[in-house]
Amino acid sequence: MDKLFNKYYDRLMQPLETKIFGRIRKQLLSKAKGKVLEIGSGTGINFLYYEFADQVIAIEPDPMMLEQSLIKAREATVPIEVVPGDAQKLPYPTNSFDSIVGTLVLCTIPDPAKALAEIHRVCKPEGTILIFEHVRLNHLVLGKIQDWLTPVWKRLCVGCHLNRNTLETVEQAGFRVVQTTSMCRELFLVIEARIK
């Protein structure tokens, strides 16, 4: 199942990308500047949207996704280096990136608080983090349905949780949230946050 999901990820996502995600990615990634780290870059779906970054380092733990992303990295307009890696243990010095990007990834990383602590460490003091996620709905019934579906969903979609409260986790990691935008009745959230 994991292999199929990873192999056909772009095709599965295509309708959502065309209808809604593409626009969100374009707007969010236009804010990625200087030296950029992207965590869990998957098939490199974001790469074509980087316009103002000087350099992007993209880490991705899944070899099949990483392989697909190498083609997109070559087609990008900014230099992109894709490397295997785990956001929970970043192999970079403290204060090394101007912007850190994570899209649809904090839902999947086993310990998002650990990943955010690492992001906090490697982000420069004046740096920005740019996040786009689906999150748990603040609705008595719908939130419970997401809790109920998550164990099955996780198995189908390679560890993806439907019920994470990502905004809270970002705040608890010590970031200052400067902007949030929600879409689709608050199912999707775009977060821009800073260290201070």
Ligand SMILES: C[S@@+](CC[C@H](N)C(=O)[O-])C[C@H]1O[C@@H](n2cnc3c(N)ncnc32)[C@H](O)[C@@H]1O
């Ligand atoms: C749903 S995909 C999203 C891919 C891409 N970021 C996007 O926006 O379409 C989730 C991604 O998280 C990655 N991932 C899972 N665990 C991770 C970890 N510990 N560190 C970094 N990335 C991880 C997966 O390999 C996969 O590429």
